[in-house]
Amino acid sequence: MSGITVFRAKKILTMNPRAPVASHVAVRDGIILGAGALEDLSGWGAYDLDEGFADKVLMPGMIEGHSHSMEGSVWQDHYVGYYARRGPDGVERPALRSIEEVVAYLQRAEAEMGDSEAAIIAWGFDPIYFTGPRMTAADLDKVSTSRPVVVVHASFHIINVNSVVLSRANIDADTDVMGIMKGGDGAPNGELQGMPARFLALGAIGRDHFEEMGKKESLWRFARSAQLAGVTTATDLANALPEKTLANLKEVTGDPGYPLRIVPAFLGLSCPAAEGVAKMRDLSAQSTDKLRLGLVKLVADGSIQGFTARLKEPGYFNGSPNGLWYIDPGQIAGTLSAYHEAGFQVHIHTNGDQATETVLDAIEEVLTRTPNPDARFTLQHCQMAHEAHFARMARLGVCANLFANHLYYWGDQHYEQTMGPERAERMNAANTAARHGVPYAIHSDAPITPLAPLFTAWCAVNRKTVSGRVLGAAERISVEDALRAVTLGAAYTLKLDSELGSIETGKRADFTVLGEDPLAAGAEGLKDVPVWGTVLGGRAFPCADIPKE
Amino acid sequence: MSQEPIPLSVIGGFLGAGKTTLLNRLLQGTSGVRYAVIVNDFGDLAIDGDLAAEHGGDTLTFANGCLCCTLGDSLLTTLNDLTRRDAPPDHIVVEASGVADPRQIADMAVLHPGLRRDLSIVLVDAETILEQARDERLKETVERQAAAADLLVLNKCDLVARDRRAKVRDWAARQAPEAPLIETEHARLPLELLFARDEVKPAGPGRDTAKGHDHGALFRSRSVPMVRPLDLAALRAGLTGLPPSVLRAKGFVSLAGKPENLHLVQLVGRRLRIHAWDAGGRAPPRRELVFVGTPDMPSGEWLERALYPPVVGTGLDNSGE
Numbered sequence: 040m041s042g043i044t045v046f047r048a049k050k051i052l053t054m055n056p057r058a059p060v061a062s063h064v065a066v067r068d069g070i071i072l073g074a075g076a077l078e079d080l081s082g083w084g085a086y087d088l089d090e091g092f093a094d095k096v097l098m099p100g101m102i103e104g105h106s107h108s109m110e111g112s113v114w115q116d117h118y119v120g121y122y123a124r125r126g127p128d129g130v131e132r133p134a135l136r137s138i139e140e141v142v143a144y145l146q147r148a149e150a151e152m153g154d155s156e157a158a159i160i161a162w163g164f165d166p167i168y169f170t171g172p173r174m175t176a177a178d179l180d181k182v183s184t185s186r187p188v189v190v191v192h193a194s195f196h197i198i199n200v201n202s203v204v205l206s207r208a209n210i211d212a213d214t215d216v217m218g219i220m221k222g223g224d225g226a227p228n229g230e231l232q233g234m235p236a237r238f239l240a241l242g243a244i245g246r247d248h249f250e251e252m253g254k255k256e257s258l259w260r261f262a263r264s265a266q267l268a269g270v271t272t273a274t275d276l277a278n279a280l281p282e283k284t285l286a287n288l289k290e291v292t293g294d295p296g297y298p299l300r301i302v303p304a305f306l307g308l309s310c311p312a313a314e315g316v317a318k319m320r321d322l323s324a325q326s327t328d329k330l331r332l333g334l335v336k337l338v339a340d341g342s343i344q345g346f347t348a349r350l351k352e353p354g355y356f357n358g359s360p361n362g363l364w365y366i367d368p369g370q371i372a373g374t375l376s377a378y379h380e381a382g383f384q385v386h387i388h389t390n391g392d393q394a395t396e397t398v399l400d401a402i403e404e405v406l407t408r409t410p411n412p413d414a415r416f417t418l419q420h421c422q423m424a425h426e427a428h429f430a431r432m433a434r435l436g437v438c439a440n441l442f443a444n445h446l447y448y449w450g451d452q453h454y455e456q457t458m459g460p461e462r463a464e465r466m467n468a469a470n471t472a473a474r475h476g477v478p479y480a481i482h483s484d485a486p487i488t489p490l491a492p493l494f495t496a497w498c499a500v501n502r503k504t505v506s507g508r509v510l511g512a513a514e515r516i517s518v519e520d521a522l523r524a525v526t527l528g529a530a531y532t533l534k535l536d537s538e539l540g541s542i543e544t545g546k547r548a549d550f551t552v553l554g555e556d557p558l559a560a561g562a563e564g565l566k567d568v569p570v571w572g573t574v575l576g577g578r579a580f581p582c583a584d585i586p587k588e
Numbered sequence: 589m590s591q592e593p594i595p596l597s598v599i600g601g602f603l604g605a606g607k608t609t610l611l612n613r614l615l616q617g618t619s620g621v622r623y624a625v626i627v628n629d630f631g632d633l634a635i636d637g638d639l640a641a642e643h644g645g646d647t648l649t650f651a652n653g654c655l656c657c658t659l660g661d662s663l664l665t666t667l668n669d670l671t672r673r674d675a676p677p678d679h680i681v682v683e684a685s686g687v688a689d690p691r692q693i694a695d696m697a698v699l700h701p702g703l704r705r706d707l708s709i710v711l712v713d714a715e716t717i718l719e720q721a722r723d724e725r726l727k728e729t730v731e732r733q734a735a736a737a738d739l740l741v742l743n744k745c746d747l748v749a750r751d752r753r754a755k756v757r758d759w760a761a762r763q764a765p766e767a768p769l770i771e772t773e774h775a776r777l778p779l780e781l782l783f784a785r786d787e788v789k790p791a792g793p794g795r796d797t798a799k800g801h802d803h804g805a806l807f808r809s810r811s812v813p814m815v816r817p818l819d820l821a822a823l824r825a826g827l828t829g830l831p832p833s834v835l836r837a838k839g840f841v842s843l844a845g846k847p848e849n850l851h852l853v854q855l856v857g858r859r860l861r862i863h864a865w866d867a868g869g870r871a872p873p874r875r876e877l878v879f880v881g882t883p884d885m886p887s888g889e890w891l892e893r894a895l896y897p898p899v900v901g902t903g904l905d906n907s908g909e
Contacts, residue, residue, distance in 0.1 A: 209701060215859060216695040235695035238664050249662065310658070311629040349725075361728050367603055367686040368725045397725060 043067045043086035044577065045077065050556055052098040054527050054541035064097065066548040069328075069576030073544045091579070095571055096556045098522065099541050100271025100549030101492040104440045104529035105419055105482035108275040108303070111261030112251040113162050113486045114588075117148050120163030120193060124489055127263040128588040138174050141190070145182040158187035158244045162486075165193035167344075167452060168505075174199045175222065176229025187244040193487070194345055197232045200240055205229060208243040210236070253284030258291045262299035263585050268491040269551035269570040272530075272539060273299055276386065276419065277306040277336035280322065292329040298573060298580040300329045300549075302533055304336035304386055308366060312377035319383050328547070328576070334533065335378045335385045336419070338365045340394035343422060343457050344449045348391030350423070356459035362391060372401035375416070379405050384415055384534055386440075392423040399431055412436060417532045420484075422466050423458075429468065429475040438532045441467040443481040443499040444488040450504030464511030469499050469524070473516060480529035481521065493557065496521035497566035518562055550574040552581075593704035594671060596680040596697035597783055600690030600733050601711035602720060606743040606775035607683050610711065614681060615654050619780055622653040624670050624677035628685050630658060663696060671702030679706070679783055687729055690736040707782060707836065707856055710737035710764075711775065714748045714756045721759055734763035738857030739770070739782070739835055746773040766858055768832050768882045770806050778807050781880050807835075810879045810888040814839065817847040818895060823862070826895040827855050833885040839877035840865060853877060 044066050051061040053074050061074040065083055072083045080086070111127070118124055118132040119141045125131045135141045145159055152159070159182060166173055179188040179201035188201040205211070205227055210219055212226045218233025231237050241248065251257060265273045278284060280303060291297050305322065307315055315335070323333040340362055341347020346355060347362040354361060366374065371387075378385050389395040395418060402416050417438040418424070422445060424432070432439060445453070446467055453463040465471070472479040481499045483490050499521045502510045509515075516524075530540030538547050554569035572581040599607050614623050630648070647657040655677060659666055663682070670680060680703070684690045690708045697705040710733050713720075720726045734740060740760050745753060753771065760769050770777075818841050827837060837855040842848070850872065852865040867873075879891055886894075 208699065210699070214698065216698045217691055218695075233692065233695070235692055235699055238662070239696065239699040242664060242668075351724075363689075364687045364725075364729055369603060370686070393725065 043072065043083055044089050045080055045086045046089045046092055046097070046550075046574075047077070048092040048097045049094055050096045051542060052096065052522070052556075052558065053543060054099050054523060055543040058543075061542070064542055064548070064550075066577040069548055069578075071542060071544055071546050071548050074542045092552060096553045097542065097550045097574075098553065098557070099526040099551070100539070100573055100575065101269050101525045101551050102480075102529035102533070102535075102539065103265065103268075103270050103273040103483060103485065103490055103492060103525075104480040104532055105276050105442075106265075106273050106485040106490055108252050108258060108261050108278065108301075109248075110264050110485040110490055111257035111259065112248075112254065114260050114264070115251070115257070116191075117145060117159065117161040118163045119144060119161040119190060121165050121168045124163070125267060126588065127260040127267065127585075129263075129267055129582060129585050130587060137169065138172075138178055141174070142178050142181050145179075145188065145190075149183050149186075152186075156186055158189060158246070159183065160189045160191070160246065162191040162195075163193050164190045164199070167193075167449075173228075173230060176200065176202050176205060176227070179229060189241065189244065189246075194342070195487070196237070196345060197230065198237050198240065200229050200231060202229070204240050204244060208236075208240045210240070249279070249281075252278070253281070253287055255287045255291055258287060258301075259297070261301075262291070262297055264485070264490050266298045266573055266580050267570065267582050267585065268489075268493070269553065269573055270490065270492060271298075271300060271549040271551065271573050271575050272533075272535070273301060273490070274334075274533070275301055275303040277304040277338075279306045279309040280318075280332075285322070285325075288330055289325070289327075292327065295578070297329065298575050300331065300539075300575070302331040302334060302535070304334040305332075307335045307337045307374065307378065307385070312374045316377055316381045316383070319378065319381065323383070331533070331535070333383060335383050336388065337371070337374060337385060338388040339368075339371065339398050340364055340389060340391050343390050343445075344452055346457070348423070349393040349397075350391040351393045351396065355457055356462075357456045359457075361393075364394075368397045371398060372404045375401055376405045376409065379411070379414060379416075380409050384417075386417040386419050386532070388419045390420045390422050392425065392428070395421055395424050395428055399428065399435065399437070402435055402437060403431075406435060413534075415478075415532065415534055419482075423462065424468065424472075425465055426471055426475075429471050429477050432472075432477045433475040438478040438480070439472050440480045440482050440529070440532055441469055441472065441499070442484060443467055443469070443495050444483050446502050446510050447498045447504060448488055450502075450510040451506045451508065454504070454508065454510065465514060466511070467499070468511075468514045469516045469520075470514045473520060478528065478531045479524060480532050481524045482529075491566075492525035493568055493570070494566040496525055496557075497562075499524065500562045500565060518558060518565060521565070522557060548574060548577040552579075591676070591702070593702055594676055594678070594680055595706035596667075596682065596694075596700075596703045597706040598682050598684055598690045598693045598708040599711065600684040600688070600708060600736060601686075602713065602717075602726070602730055602733065603686040604716065605711035605713040606741075607711055609775040610777065611656075611681065611683060613775065613777075614779060614783060615650060615656055616652075617654075617779055618652065620653075621780075621783065622655070622678045623783065624655040624657065624680045626657055626659060626663070626666055626680065626682045628659060628683060630656070663693065664700075667696065667700055667703065671700070676702075681783060684733075689732050694736070704854075704861075705856065705859065707738045708736055709739045709741060709777075709782065710734055711741045711743050712756070712760060713744055714742045714753060714771070715744045717756055718752070718759065731763050734760060737764050737767045738859075740764050740767045741775075741777065742769065742771045743775055744773055745771040766832055768835050770882055772806060776806075781807055781809060806882070808881060808883055808885050810885070810891065811839075812877050812879065812888045812891050812895075814841045814875045814877055814895070816896065817842045817844045819844050820862070822897050823853070823895055824860060826897070827853070827860050828858055830855075830891075830894065831886065834879055834881040834891075836881075837877050837879045840873045840875050841877065842875060850875070
């Protein structure tokens with residue numbers, strides 16, 4: 040039998056309502072024996088006392104309920120966003136506040152590349168914050184006219200390219216394709232919107248986005264990004280899980296030095312439901328404690344800021360036409376029921392209120408036919424759900440994972456362009472969810488926004504936008520509730536709450552190790568609480584050990 | 589590219605519009621054209637033991653040389669795989685999912701170096717479309733699909749009374765005013781016209797006359813001789829200005845200023861490509877354009893006049909590519 044370690048900490052926030060605060064936690068074989076005072080724990084037998092956290096605060100390992108393994112693959116490229124952002128090596132990338140700054144940054148990167156023909160790929164560019172002319176191929180030709188240059192927008196749906204890419208992709212003035220933006224002279228100006236132009240431009244320079252996500256080095260970066268944020272379990276929502284990706288996931292998570300539990304959701308639209316069910320049976324049998332297979336994700340509609348979410352009346356505030364379905368609304372119930380009847384939990388992306396309502400109709404139909412009081416269908420994003428939706432979700436046992444980071448990054452645009460004041464102020468309505476007893480989590484959708492649950496919690500607590508507006512004070516939640524949402528709340532949506540999400544006997548010894556008490560930091564200071572690292576299954580992972588790239 | 593681009597057609601339309609019926613006809617056809625059909629799901633295809641020669645995971649190979657595959661990791665991956673085969677198919681047909689916008693798939697063919705965009709055919713269930721068009725959940729989806737059509741097919745017309753059919757026609761014409769509209773049942777369409785193989789007919793005596801050809805009640809084809817060199821600008825204007833009843837045109841012409849060089853003309857819907865054609869040792873093809881359209885398509889003489897306008901200036905200044 041292996042030994043017992045008792046960790047002493049300045050303070051332990053347990054999320055266990057019977058004993059919310061402790062000073063010690065005893066761990067054996069990666070499992071918590073108990074939390075409390077030292078004398079409460081000594082009865083388990085001889086132990087080593089670990090005093091390394093004597094000046095630290097422990098809380099349950101935080102769980103990112105909606106992120107993507109792409110958070111790992113994006114960091115092999117240059118980050119050129121409007122906000123400074125820390126990479127998975129812990130080094131902060133600077134904020135770039137104009138097109139000129141982006142170009143200058145990429146020129147420096149180019150100068151360090153040597154003679155190779157390799158492409159320069161950058162990501163995170165968000166012109167929504169700029170006034171004045173949009174980026175063009177001429178801007179990126181200043182970076183290089185001999186190698187391909189690609190700048191991917193923060194939405195990941197638009198890219199800017201230089202002339203080298205246009206010519207390799209055979210895009211010229213005569214190319215008559217939606218989404219190839221043209222300048223006053225009729226020539227393509229280097230901005231490519233929409234899937235065909237984007238995929239073929241990336242294909243022309245040999246970049247396969249899906250392959251990159253599943254690479255081992257990407258999965259390591261994903262874990263380090265999580266570790267730096269104090270996250271011990273993260274979802275990959277979603278992944279078609281081809282063989283090679285699955286093999287890589289197994290290999291990395293099988294390494295005792297890999298600091299993350301991953302919950303990949305199978306992309307339910309990647310094949311017909313009957314095939315998907317067979318694949319899920321095969322996958323779920325391969326689950327391990329650090330690779331949890333068994334979740335399915337479906338996508339109902341698009342995004343609000345991209346005007347592709349499906350809205351009910353009165354539609355978009357600026358009059359944009361209604362958005363897109365990614366699954367035929369008439370087929371949602373059938374697809375849900377195939378997975379549900381086979382015993383698999385399904386999470387469904389719904390952004391617009393019409394999508395939320397349509398999916399709730401489908402869930403009700405499925406649960407009426409095949410009741411399961413613990414199905415825990417979860418609506419992901421669920422940004423426009425209102426009072427009546429949450430009431431209905433409570434009756435159906437449906438969970439919500441709300442996109443709190445949106446309030447900060449795009450709250451002003453929602454207020455002014457997409458939703459208008461009233462609907463913007465009730466977006467991501469955590470307080471309404473809580474009032475109705477709907478189990479909820481909050482998320483980052485990383486890499487869309489930074490993977491950092493303390494920041495996400497700050498967003499839900501303060502509801503402040505970039506401009507400083509408080510967007511819907513009535514939907515703010517307490518610091519305690521926000522911390523619960525990023526631990527037990529997320530664990531519940533993943534059906535992992537019996538083994539993760541709180542520090543109490545029998546659960547896995549996953550902790551977030553903080554330099555300060557987040558409760559003492561309060562609403563304002565929550566996002567700035569320093570993260571020392573994590574403990575995963577009893578093993579410490581200090582951020583300081585992460586190698587710089 | 590050493591190899592000619594493969595034509596790619598898109599079959600769009602909402603669930604139940606008849607896409608699968610049409611694809612079954614293609615796969616079971618005996619035209620000799622080796623189709624590769626990309627579907628979302630094998631589920632509804634009529635695949636029995638006799639027809640399917642080989643079943644290898646994502647791909648079914650038929651005894652008549654046709655292929656059927658499901659969408660793999662992505663459409664682009666599947667298209668790359670098909671175009672890079674040792675024996676690539678003659679024609680690729682992609683079934684758009686019930687909520688997909690057919691334009692996105694057609695655009696892939698425009699940009700892909702191994703492909704040529706062919707017709708986007710959108711099927712409409714004449715029996716249910718008016719209800720779908722009123723459903724606030726489906727309205728924009730069916731409208732976008734119809735608007736993406738080069739050819740709009742009102743299917744299941746046998747199930748719909750005459751006055752209702754007129755209402756369906758009105759709706760369709762509002763969504764796709766530029767697209768020819770045809771009515772059919774059981775997805776019956778002249779496949780050899782809509783999903784042709786690219787082939788070059790050698791020049792031969794005695795056929796250089798404008799003539800028509802019957803393809804059941806639905807379509808006409810007309811071969812129009814193009815013996816005299818044409819002015820490029822006038823040709824472009826003439827072809828893109830043809831009435832919606834003309835669905836496609838294809839053939840070879842010679843242009844004013846360089847009559848010795850043949851040019852290949854391909855009109856699909858309202859999209860036009862004209863480029864210099866290298867015979868590459870093959871017998872020179874006939875200079876003629878073959879037009880395909882609905883029965884109200886203009887006569888061969890009318891088409892000929894539309895492309896050889898009365899000479900006002902010389903127009904030769906515009907004859908470059």
